[in-house]
Amino acid sequence: MIIKSQDQVSQVPVDMEGAVDVKVQVMLGPSDHAPTMAMRIFELAPSGHTPFHTHAFEHEVMILTGSIAVVTPEGDIPVKPGDVVLVMANEPHQFKNVSDTQNARFMCLVPIAYQT
């Protein structure tokens, strides 16, 4: 059994094309021998966002803090803490902090094979 608090896990900038002011903590991943899914926490600085992109695997997301919009080809969808999002494989998506003063955080799970 592995138990961790968030202040025990280092937070690193997301170095990915299209990501702006995003940091990530891998809470549970390959180094923990998580068998199926990797659990990550993303923090968006004010107006920060993940890339608008697609990939061949799904996301399972829970919004933790702040004011976030999920960007889709059909428009932006506002979400609040406690909301969950299932992004299917190959669906275009982006997570955007709509506040210009406060950080926002969300948990995002991916199949373990896709966690580098």
Add this chain to the structure above:
Amino acid sequence: MIIKSQDQVSQVPVDMEGAVDVKVQVMLGPSDHAPTMAMRIFELAPSGHTPFHTHAFEHEVMILTGSIAVVTPEGDIPVKPGDVVLVMANEPHQFKNVSDTQNARFMCLVPIAYQT
């Protein structure tokens, strides 16, 4: 893409031997066509707890609210909101609300094949 708030998902009592005052919401599961993991939110009434048990699959947990102890064969481990827990397959475990006045909630993911 599926987006849900917690108040859109029905909460049902957990009818499992050893479970006391536990309710569950399946936030993302088979009916959503989640490919890999099911995301559930458990709510423990004051002094409520899940069974002390084992099973052939892992849990990935994040504590959401309240004061919870993870019960293990080596003793109880207190956890707080934001903490994460990886329970490996076949590890004995129980989640117990240590407050006798307030509810406690945690998110718990399991491989989709084990979500009924």
